[in-house]
Amino acid sequence: MARTAQDDITTPTLYLAFELGGSKWVLGFTTELARPPRRRTLPAGDAKALVKLIAEEIQSAKERFDLDPDAPVKSVYEAGRDGFWLDRALAVLGVENVVIEPASLMVDRRARRAKTDRLDLQELLRSLVRHHRGERVWRVVRVPSAEVEDLRHLSRRRERLVKERTQHVVRIKSLLNLEGLKLRGVALRGFEEELSTLRRVDGGPLGEQLLADVRDELARLRLAQAQIDAIGKLQAKLLKQAAPKNPVVERAQRLTQLKGIGAVSAFVLSGEFFAWREFRNRKQVGALAGLTDTPWKSDGIDKQQGISKAGNRRVRTLAVELSWGWLQHQPDSKLSRWYRDQTSSGKKRFKRVAIVAMARKLLVELWHFLDHGVVPQGAVLSS
Numbered sequence: 001m002a003r004t005a006q007d008d009i010t011t012p013t014l015y016l017a018f019e020l021g022g023s024k025w026v027l028g029f030t031t032e033l034a035r036p037p038r039r040r041t042l043p044a045g046d047a048k049a050l051v052k053l054i055a056e057e058i059q060s061a062k063e064r065f066d067l068d069p070d071a072p073v074k075s076v077y078e079a080g081r082d083g084f085w086l087d088r089a090l091a092v093l094g095v096e097n098v099v100i101e102p103a104s105l106m107v108d109r110r111a112r113r114a115k116t117d118r119l120d121l122q123e124l125l126r127s128l129v130r131h132h133r134g135e136r137v138w139r140v141v142r143v144p145s146a147e148v149e150d151l152r153h154l155s156r157r158r159e160r161l162v163k164e165r166t167q168h169v170v171r172i173k174s175l176l177n178l179e180g181l182k183l184r185g186v187a188l189r190g191f192e193e194e195l196s197t198l199r200r201v202d203g204g205p206l207g208e209q210l211l212a213d214v215r216d217e218l219a220r221l222r223l224a225q226a227q228i229d230a231i232g233k234l235q236a237k238l239l240k241q242a243a244p245k246n247p248v249v250e251r252a253q254r255l256t257q258l259k260g261i262g263a264v265s266a267f268v269l270s271g272e273f274f275a276w277r278e279f280r281n282r283k284q285v286g287a288l289a290g291l292t293d294t295p296w297k298s299d300g301i302d303k304q305q306g307i308s309k310a311g312n313r314r315v316r317t318l319a320v321e322l323s324w325g326w327l328q329h330q331p332d333s334k335l336s337r338w339y340r341d342q343t344s345s346g347k348k349r350f351k352r353v354a355i356v357a358m359a360r361k362l363l364v365e366l367w368h369f370l371d372h373g374v375v376p377q378g379a380v381l382s383s
Contacts (some may be wrong), residue, residue, distance in 0.1 A: 012067050013132070016058065016095070017124035018077035018086070019117045025050070029061040030122035033129050036123060038064055051089045058093070076128045078102040079141045087143050098131070103310075104139035144276045151248045152271035158231045158264065159314070161224050168221035175214050179206060188222055234262045247275040251370055258369070259380045260329030265322055273363075274317050274370050282364045289316045291360040307356060319359035326362060333378035335361055 012031065019026040022044060029038040040057050042050060058073055073095045077086060079102065090097040105123070107113070127137045144152065169186050176183060180201045187194075195214060197205055235252075244250045251270035255261050261269075279285050286292045290311030297302050309316070327336050335358060342354040365376040375381070 014058065014061055014067055014071055014072050014073045015063065015125055015128050015132075016061075016073055016075035017121050017128055018075065018076055019045075019081050019124070020080060021117075026117045026121055027054070027057055028125050029057075029065070030125050030129070031065050031067070033126060035065075037125055038266070039118065039121065039277075047085060047089070051093070054090075055093055058095070072096065074128065074132055076100060076124055076131075078105075078124075084143045084149065086375065088146065098128075099141040099143055101139045101141055106137070127160050132344075142277055147246055147274045148248055148271065151267075154231060154235065155264070155267045155271050158228060159268075160358055161228050161231070165221060165224040165228065168217050168224060171217045172221070173213055175210060175217070179210070186218075186221065188225060191218065191309075214263075232263070235267055239263055239266075251275045254370055255366065256328075257381050258366075259382045260325050261322065265318055268314055268318050268344055269366065272312055274367065279367055279371070282367070285364050285367050286360045288312060289319060289360070289363055291316060291319070291356065291363070315363070316359070319363050320355060323355050323358045323362050330376075330379050332380075335365065335378075337378070 004124075007288055015030050017028040017037075019028070025044050026043045027040045027042065029040075030036075038061055042053050042057075044050070057067070061067075062069060062071055073093075075095050075097045077088055077097070077099060079099050084099065087097050087099055105127070130137050173183050174187050176198070179198075181198055192215075195211065200206060237255055238244070240247045241249060241253075244253065248267065248271045251274045252263070252266040255266035255269055255274075256263060273288070277287075278286065283292070287308070288311045289382060290309040290313070291307050294305040294307055294308045323335075324340075326333070327339060330336055338361070339358050342357075343351045362376075365379075368374040369376060
């Protein structure tokens with residue numbers, strides 16, 4: 001039989017909140033809202049040692065609060081640099097944990113407010129008890145499986161390398177611009193020979209240290225490009241798997257069936273969005289991407305503040321890029337026709353607003369395609 005919020009209230013439960021820091025972790029324990037919390041400080045360090053200490057502190061807290069050794073334990077911590085390994089470790093210990101968005105915590109809006117680990121821990125514990133009583137006090141983060149999270153690193157690593165590649169190209173152009181040399185681009189092939197032929201405005205050769213600096217950047221550029229190519233080959237290999245076990249690969253394969261969605265975009269959408277999240281309706285799809293509207297209706301004011309931008313930044317940015325490509329690769333689809341109808345006036349502002357709205361619609365269509373097998377109306381599958 002499923003447990004209810006009333007069961008959580010009547011069953012003696014130990015509540016645990018984590019305040020995770022770089023040098024120390026502060027743990028807070030309580031059993032009810034009115035009870036002063038028990039605080040313990042652990043040194044941040046080796047993960048295995050921390051898990052062992054946490055298990056010991058849980059048992060000590062149960063003894064302190066006169067709880068049964070088998071009493072349920074419910075915990076919470078804020079999503080951050082420590083990732084999700086703690087959530088998985090707590091599950092092994094039998095702890096029911098939730099990871100929350102830090103921005104969803106209610107805070108005092110005064111310009112100056114007291115902020116200490118003790119106060120933050122108390123607020124986390126109070127909110128945790130209220131959460132398990134059925135109140136909506138924060139936004140819970142969905143934790144991906146270890147397999148999904150590992151493969152998600154692939155597209156994120158590529159994103160970081162592409163930015164690094166751009167930085168190296170800009171740096172090379174900036175160095176040569178110091179001598180009045182303006183380049184349109186930096187071709188990896190033949191650029192070394194071109195570099196040896198460049199001259200200053202007065203006809204003299206470029207300085208040795210300047211050339212050394214440019215060659216260093218060129219070497220880093222080539223390394224970044226080689227790593228990007230390697231990721232591309234791995235993604236192509238994964239897309240050819242006959243029966244993929246990883247849901248990220250399976251969803252990416254299905255996304256590439258639609259014309260206009262390539263391997264890079266498919267892995268981002270799958271790893272960040274569709275492979276491990278469950279959507280109940282179209283509103284949840286738009287909200288998770290931060291593409292829902294944010295109205296301001298108060299005291300006679302009724303206006304829109306634009307999209308919330310509170311969701312996944314990578315998916316939101318990619319959805320807009322895919323929408324522009326969708327107009328080119330799927331011109332006869334219902335979505336493309338809708339965009340053309342909305343922008344028939346030709347004003348640039350309407351086009352920018354419409355493409356964002358189309359991005360949300362496209363994500364909803366992709367969700368229906370993956371979860372319900374419904375091909376977007378008028379869309380063409382890849383040959």
